[in-house]
Amino acid sequence: xxxxxxxxxxxxxxxxxxxxxxxxxxxxxxxxxxxxxxxxxxxxxxxxxxxxxxxxxxxxxxxxxxxxxxxxxxxxxxxxxxxxxxxxxxxxxxxxxxxxxxxxxxxxxxxxxxxxxxxxxxxxxxxxxxxxxxxxxxxxxxxxxxxxxxxxxxxxxxxxx
Amino acid sequence: xxxxxxxxxxxxxxxxxxxxxxxxxxxxxxxxxxxxxxxxxxxxxxxxxxxxxxxxxxxxxxxxxxxxxxxxxxxxxxxxxxxxxxxxxxxxxxxxxxxxxxxxxxxxxxxxxxxxxxxxxxxxxxxxxxxxxxxxxxxxxxxx
Numbered sequence: 001x002x003x004x005x006x007x008x009x010x011x012x013x014x015x016x017x018x019x020x021x022x023x024x025x026x027x028x029x030x031x032x033x034x035x036x037x038x039x040x041x042x043x044x045x046x047x048x049x050x051x052x053x054x055x056x057x058x059x060x061x062x063x064x065x066x067x068x069x070x071x072x073x074x075x076x077x078x079x080x081x082x083x084x085x086x087x088x089x090x091x092x093x094x095x096x097x098x099x100x101x102x103x104x105x106x107x108x109x110x111x112x113x114x115x116x117x118x119x120x121x122x123x124x125x126x127x128x129x130x131x132x133x134x135x136x137x138x139x140x141x142x143x144x145x146x147x148x149x150x151x152x153x154x155x156x157x158x159x160x161x
Numbered sequence: 162x163x164x165x166x167x168x169x170x171x172x173x174x175x176x177x178x179x180x181x182x183x184x185x186x187x188x189x190x191x192x193x194x195x196x197x198x199x200x201x202x203x204x205x206x207x208x209x210x211x212x213x214x215x216x217x218x219x220x221x222x223x224x225x226x227x228x229x230x231x232x233x234x235x236x237x238x239x240x241x242x243x244x245x246x247x248x249x250x251x252x253x254x255x256x257x258x259x260x261x262x263x264x265x266x267x268x269x270x271x272x273x274x275x276x277x278x279x280x281x282x283x284x285x286x287x288x289x290x291x292x293x294x295x296x297x298x299x300x301x302x303x304x305x
Contacts, residue, residue, distance in 0.1 A: 023208050025172055078172055116287060118240065146248075
């Protein structure tokens with residue numbers, strides 16, 4: 001009897017690169033945490049970097065100003081780490097075909113949403129879920145569910161890519 | 162700082178290898194065409210979670226900062242849901258989140274800079290709006 005859904009249907013690109021990539025994401029987070037006790041998320045970078053150029057008190061809170069230098073270093077290292085991957089695997093120069101209005105509008109909403117919601121995919125998703133923090137689990141379930149509905153609606157509306 | 166750099170390099174390499182830096186792969190996941198991203202989030206949070214558990218239960222203070230180890234806990238309020246919904250719509254539209262966007266720059270995906278500009282704009286607008294509403298709340302006499 002044929003199974004209804006096969007493994008290959010669910011994972012057309014296999015799983016090793018996803019699992020290995022996830023392990024490295026976790027490992028990078030773990031190394032920083034074990035050395036510094038800082039749960040490193042990616043999205044606080046926005047406020048902490050805005051504190052260089054904005055006088056708005058909200059961006060100049062002590063926790064943002066104190067962390068802004070290492071957050072810039074962290075972000076540039078992420079860029080560099082991905083570049084090393086890209087050159088090692090001959091992937092450099094790949095560009096997305098997702099249209100620019102989607103990138104921009106999506107980016108604005110992501111910027112607003114992570115700041116209101118106290119974290120992003122790495123802050124809540126990796127560090128928060130890794131901490132088994134109820135707030136993070138709720139946030140991740142919310143954004144995953146909403147993102148799935150949004151993406152499916154866009155697909156149904158024929159927006160591609 | 163060197164540890165932050167090494168951690169960032171590994172983190173970014175992982176984002177590249179996992180293809181999270183490609184919005185198309187994220188959208189394929191959200192559209193149920195490739196469930197591989199479950200392994201990224203799953204394995205990533207288990208590995209990080211192991212470090213968090215070891216830090217909290219076995220170790221005392223971080224060698225480099227002297228900070229005590231603690232779980233990443235944030236207070237729960239309605240903003241967590243509101244923010245999650247807005248973030249979810251943005252992620253579903255674009256297939257991009259902050260860390261993956263930085264990594265995407267690293268693979269040479271320059272159109273992503275527009276998404277990052279959008280994120281900064283969104284974070285800036287949210288900060289301004291929040292500052293204004295906080296001021297308004299502070300200016301209102303609450304008790305006497």
